[in-house]
Amino acid sequence: MEKSNHKKKRLAAELCSCVDDKNSTLHLEFTIPGVKKENINLKLNDDSFSLRAEKSDVEYVSTGSFCCPVEIKSSKANYENGLLLINVPLKDPWKNAYNVKID
Numbered sequence: 001m002e003k004s005n006h007k008k009k010r011l012a013a014e015l016c017s018c019v020d021d022k023n024s025t026l027h028l029e030f031t032i033p034g035v036k037k038e039n040i041n042l043k044l045n046d047d048s049f050s051l052r053a054e055k056s057d058v059e060y061v062s063t064g065s066f067c068c069p070v071e072i073k074s075s076k077a078n079y080e081n082g083l084l085l086i087n088v089p090l091k092d093p094w095k096n097a098y099n100v101k102i103d
Contacts, residue, residue: 033082
């Protein structure tokens with residue numbers, strides 16, 4: 001088995017996720033204590049996310065899939081006191097629906 005050249009200890013970023021009461025926004029909350037904002041790398045795709053957050057000897061990591069279709073370009077994130085809060089709007093399931101003509 002090869003030795004890893006990775007010097008930092010990798011830990012899973014603790015995640016709490018839920019959809020709001022109006023079923024309009026997915027809330028992701030990552031606990032990443034001691035990390036500076038400039039050391040957070042968050043990427044969103046249409047169906048998934050990837051998080052890397054580093055501090056001195058620790059790298060927090062997390063990847064996952066979204067539960068439903070989302071609007072990633074309208075996402076907002078805020079980091080304060082070790083908690084990264086991300087709000088990702090859910091797509092309107094009827095937005096691009098095809099209206100069938102009835103004869």
